[in-house]
Amino acid sequence: MAKIRFHLAVIAAKLTGKLIRLLGRKGSHNPGVVALKICPNFMDLAPRAKLVVCVTGTNGKTTVSNMLTDALLVTGRKVVSNRAGSNIVPGCVTNLVNSLSWTGKCAVDATVFETDERASRLILPHLKPDYMIVTNLSRDTLKRNAHTDYIFSVIDTYCPETVKLILNADCTCSSQLRPGNDRVFFGVGAQPGDHTEPYNLIADNTLCPKCGTKLQYEYLRYNHIGKVKCPECDFASYEAKNLATVIDGENGTLSVTMNGESARFKLISEMMHNVYNQMAILTLLDEIGTDKAMIEKIFDTIRLPDIRFNETQVGKLSLVMSMGKGQNSVSVSRNFDFVANEPEDKTVILDMDDPFDRRKSVEYMGWIWDVEYEQLCRDNIKQVLITGPRCYDHKARLLLAGFPEEKILCVMDEMEAMDHVLLEGVEKIYLIFDCTTLDLANRMKAKLLGIMEGKK
Amino acid sequence: MRIEILYSDLCCLYGDKGNTMFLRKCLPEAEFIETPLNGKPAFLEGDVDVVYLCSMSEKSQELVLSRLMPYRDTIAAMAKEGRTLFFFVGNAYELVGQYIQREDGSKVDALGLFNIYTKRQTPNRFNSLMKIGFGEMTLLGFTSRFSHSYGLTSDIAMGRVEAGSGENPTSKLEGIYSGSVLATYLSGPVLVSNPHFAHWFLRRIGAPLDKLPCEEILLQAYEQRLKDFTRDDLEMA
Numbered sequence: 143m144a145k146i147r148f149h150l151a152v153i154a155a156k157l158t159g160k161l162i163r164l165l166g167r168k169g170s171h172n173p174g175v176v177a178l179k180i181c182p183n184f185m186d187l188a189p190r191a192k193l194v195v196c197v198t199g200t201n202g203k204t205t206v207s208n209m210l211t212d213a214l215l216v217t218g219r220k221v222v223s224n225r226a227g228s229n230i231v232p233g234c235v236t237n238l239v240n241s242l243s244w245t246g247k248c249a250v251d252a253t254v255f256e257t258d259e260r261a262s263r264l265i266l267p268h269l270k271p272d273y274m275i276v277t278n279l280s281r282d283t284l285k286r287n288a289h290t291d292y293i294f295s296v297i298d299t300y301c302p303e304t305v306k307l308i309l310n311a312d313c314t315c316s317s318q319l320r321p322g323n324d325r326v327f328f329g330v331g332a333q334p335g336d337h338t339e340p341y342n343l344i345a346d347n348t349l350c351p352k353c354g355t356k357l358q359y360e361y362l363r364y365n366h367i368g369k370v371k372c373p374e375c376d377f378a379s380y381e382a383k384n385l386a387t388v389i390d391g392e393n394g395t396l397s398v399t400m401n402g403e404s405a406r407f408k409l410i411s412e413m414m415h416n417v418y419n420q421m422a423i424l425t426l427l428d429e430i431g432t433d434k435a436m437i438e439k440i441f442d443t444i445r446l447p448d449i450r451f452n453e454t455q456v457g458k459l460s461l462v463m464s465m466g467k468g469q470n471s472v473s474v475s476r477n478f479d480f481v482a483n484e485p486e487d488k489t490v491i492l493d494m495d496d497p498f499d500r501r502k503s504v505e506y507m508g509w510i511w512d513v514e515y516e517q518l519c520r521d522n523i524k525q526v527l528i529t530g531p532r533c534y535d536h537k538a539r540l541l542l543a544g545f546p547e548e549k550i551l552c553v554m555d556e557m558e559a560m561d562h563v564l565l566e567g568v569e570k571i572y573l574i575f576d577c578t579t580l581d582l583a584n585r586m587k588a589k590l591l592g593i594m595e596g597k598k
Numbered sequence: 599m600r601i602e603i604l605y606s607d608l609c610c611l612y613g614d615k616g617n618t619m620f621l622r623k624c625l626p627e628a629e630f631i632e633t634p635l636n637g638k639p640a641f642l643e644g645d646v647d648v649v650y651l652c653s654m655s656e657k658s659q660e661l662v663l664s665r666l667m668p669y670r671d672t673i674a675a676m677a678k679e680g681r682t683l684f685f686f687v688g689n690a691y692e693l694v695g696q697y698i699q700r701e702d703g704s705k706v707d708a709l710g711l712f713n714i715y716t717k718r719q720t721p722n723r724f725n726s727l728m729k730i731g732f733g734e735m736t737l738l739g740f741t742s743r744f745s746h747s748y749g750l751t752s753d754i755a756m757g758r759v760e761a762g763s764g765e766n767p768t769s770k771l772e773g774i775y776s777g778s779v780l781a782t783y784l785s786g787p788v789l790v791s792n793p794h795f796a797h798w799f800l801r802r803i804g805a806p807l808d809k810l811p812c813e814e815i816l817l818q819a820y821e822q823r824l825k826d827f828t829r830d831d832l833e834m835a
């Protein structure tokens with residue numbers, strides 16, 4: 143009976159997917175819903191690919207699962223991933239459906255699942271991946287993710303003991319997951335410009351998990367990410383098996399120590415969080431036995447997904463779209479840090495309002511007090527244009543950070559705001575938007591590009 | 599003016615730093631003391647005007663209680679009267695009750711300053727907007743937690759629920775204002791998001807200001823939120 147249900151589910155889910163795609167939509171969610179409706183234990187019954195990888199973590203999981211999928215494709219494998227859509231249960235089941243033939247046989251070599259941290263409790267015990275990459279754990283939306291202690295305990299409790307974990311040695315939180323499992327660590331070694339004391343507004347997990355003493359940093363990158371030891375007990379960061387040693391932005395190379403030997407690859411992105419992402423991918427590739435020449439080929443080929451970050455030049459002006467994660471103070475602060483450190487004179491547009499909250503609720507504005515608005519206090523930022531219903535709350539935060547009031551403009555309606563973007567005396571315009579507002583952000587972009595064309 | 603921030607490494611989850619960031623602007627002359635988890639609280643030596651403790655994880659609640667329980671009698675005496683105001687925000691509120699009941703039924707003793715108690719319900723996250731009447735003021739905010747509290751009575755309650763949730767979803771009472779304790783389930787930057795309340799707070803600690811830093815924009819933000827709170831189709835959770 144279970145077998146019949148499973149086969150019915152495969153066919154119904156595939157038909158649903160086809161129908162939705164005919165209607166011009168992505169169809170990453172509904173096939174999974176249909177499959178689960180017919181066969182609630184679909185994940186347990188579906189045949190497995192030779193390689194099953196889950197990617198989770200607070201920041202970077204989309205980037206890593208995207209690039210990892212591309213990397214595995216370069217090796218010649220047939221791969222499916224849920225990169226285009228939902229990372230909760232239905233999205234993962236849809237991905238599983240996509241890995242199967244109409245007759246319910248596995249039709250791919252590898253499946254990559256971007257897995258929501260919170261939903262991992264419903265996913266990991268059933269998918270039982272061969273590997274799970276955890277990029278990092280840091281604070282996220284209070285409503286759903288609560289705090290890192292909670293997310294940590296979810297993954298720690300529900301990750302099966304057979305899963306080999308690929309962990310970030312420099313994350314004092316996620317590196318402590320599942321000590322009984324097989325684990326391999328990646329990291330980024332000491333770099334010029336590293337700190338040794340927490341300097342960000344938010345630095346969770348900076349106390350020794352054994353004795354509560356403030357940890358000492360051999361080097362600190364941002365937030366709590368770095369190499370630590372406890373001055374009072376024997377707690378210390380794990381040694382990374384694969385360690386980035388030299389990040390050469392000028393020549394675009396990344397030197398690493400892999401299994402004690404040195405190697406050099408193309409650097410995918412200079413941004414530090416992407417160096418960690420690249421190291422996570424490198425470590426997975428190494429674990430599955432990819433040789434050095436193939437890894438070289440992979441890093442020569444794959445690139446960052448451009449949905450997160452893209453630039454359009456119009457005459458002398460350029461518009462940069464930079465996606466952040468609303469209500470996630472760490473993600474938005476990293477975004478601010480990047481934008482602020484770009485050398486050009488610029489305008490910054492904020493489109494961070496939560497589209498779900500604005501429908502029938504009032505967005506909790508507490509999170510913006512965890513965002514480093516202080517980063518934006520630079521002379522070369524000529525205007526900050528704030529949009530959305532909570533624009534005055536953002537303005538208050540920006541003012542208390544010390545940003546000059548005359549350079550701030552609040553226009554609640556996002557589309558109307560595009561008429562007020564400062565285009566004179568700047569070289570770049572950064573539109574920082576929340577990932578759930580992609581459609582709106584694209585409409586803002588289209589309107590603004592039109593205005594920029596007109597002024598060319 | 600001396601303001602002690604207790605265990606700021608652990609207790610600062612939901613933008614609660616906004617309160618002290620703001621107080622630093624309001625009171626540039628004040629001294630702010632950040633007490634680490636393994637340090638001895640400064641208020642025990644007296645001479646502290648405000649003790650601030652805010653949101654933390656459930657695990658951290660138990661760590662914090664393990665550090666504060668040895669001083670429970672001193673805290674109880676100070677909470678009744680005296681110069682020091684204990685300002686507890688978010689689930690720090692739960693620490694002033696008798697106990698916190700874990701999901702498995704076991705109990706963690708809390709400071710026992712008032713006859714309230716807390717029950718945890720992880721992984722059921724409870725989210726709700728909060729509109730709270732406090733004296734003449736209306737406080738706007740939000741709560742997001744894995745627990746509810748019970749036993750609050752009107753003689754010690756800080757506010758009346760005008761919309762949203764109180765100490766539990768059926769309670770019409772919220773927070774405690776009694777003696778030297780001001781404790782609220784409201785999350786995060788309650789002072790910045792409620793400028794009238796910020797004025798009241800500054801008067802209460804003996805440092806009134808004619809005008810708050812950025813007062814106009816704080817009021818504008820508050821008014822906009824108040825307007826959004828009164829929409830017909832508002833959903834609380």
Ligand SMILES: [Zn+2]
Nearest residue numbers: 350353372375
């Ligand atoms: Zn220690």
